Amino acid sequence: MRIGDLSRQTGIPVPTIKYYQREGLLPYGERAGYNQVHYAEEHLRRLRLVRALVELGRLPIATAKQVLSAVDDPENDLFNALGQVHYAVTERPGEIPPATGPVEELLARLGWQVSENNPSRVALAGLLGTLTELGHTELLSSLTDYAELAGRLAALDVGFLDHRGSQDEVLESAVVITLLGDVLVSLLRRMAQESHSARFRDS
Numbered sequence: 001m002r003i004g005d006l007s008r009q010t011g012i013p014v015p016t017i018k019y020y021q022r023e024g025l026l027p028y029g030e031r032a033g034y035n036q037v038h039y040a041e042e043h044l045r046r047l048r049l050v051r052a053l054v055e056l057g058r059l060p061i062a063t064a065k066q067v068l069s070a071v072d073d074p075e076n077d078l079f080n081a082l083g084q085v086h087y088a089v090t091e092r093p094g095e096i097p098p099a100t101g102p103v104e105e106l107l108a109r110l111g112w113q114v115s116e117n118n119p120s121r122v123a124l125a126g127l128l129g130t131l132t133e134l135g136h137t138e139l140l141s142s143l144t145d146y147a148e149l150a151g152r153l154a155a156l157d158v159g160f161l162d163h164r165g166s167q168d169e170v171l172e173s174a175v176v177i178t179l180l181g182d183v184l185v186s187l188l189r190r191m192a193q194e195s196h197s198a199r200f201r202d203s
Helices: 003-010 014-022 041-056 061-072 078-089 100-110 119-134 137-141 143-161 167-202
Strands: 030-033 036-038
Touching: 003 014, 003 041, 014 041, 041 061, 041 078, 041 167, 061 078, 061 167, 078 167, 100 119, 100 143, 119 137, 137 143, 143 167
Parallel strands: none
Antiparallel strands: 030 036
């Protein structure tokens, strides 16, 4: 396929594709003659992953290059490469009071294996500290219930990845599932809250 085909199949403008090439995010195609460059399915998969990282994950170009470098490292297994993607698309917490104790207790209680430098772990500690300062301890008392629901969602997420083919496809799906899955759950939760709160109006 040619670069125009890449553009049509992904919806990414040709100038943007060329920009990704110049930045080292997408390999150049194979030159087949004067002013003719051909691209393979591997280019299509990589371009979709780049789009997921840069446009959906909103990663800076430099960070996206680091993630792709980890993906392409032959000594890096899929688990580690997936971790690189997950950590890259997770927002780091700001300067908020930490509450590491409840997080440590929760992880031990659930038996979850979570790296100490996982940004979500750090962010959760900060969130729990903020909840404590605000006096909303009802959320803290239900922390295990929330975590168990999250565990069921995570099992669904990982299950989707089992059906993907190449490593690029798995990582692209991981980005999409992580980011859009969060939006999906949030929207469903808000609709469910309205439905459950209707009983107060009708009582």
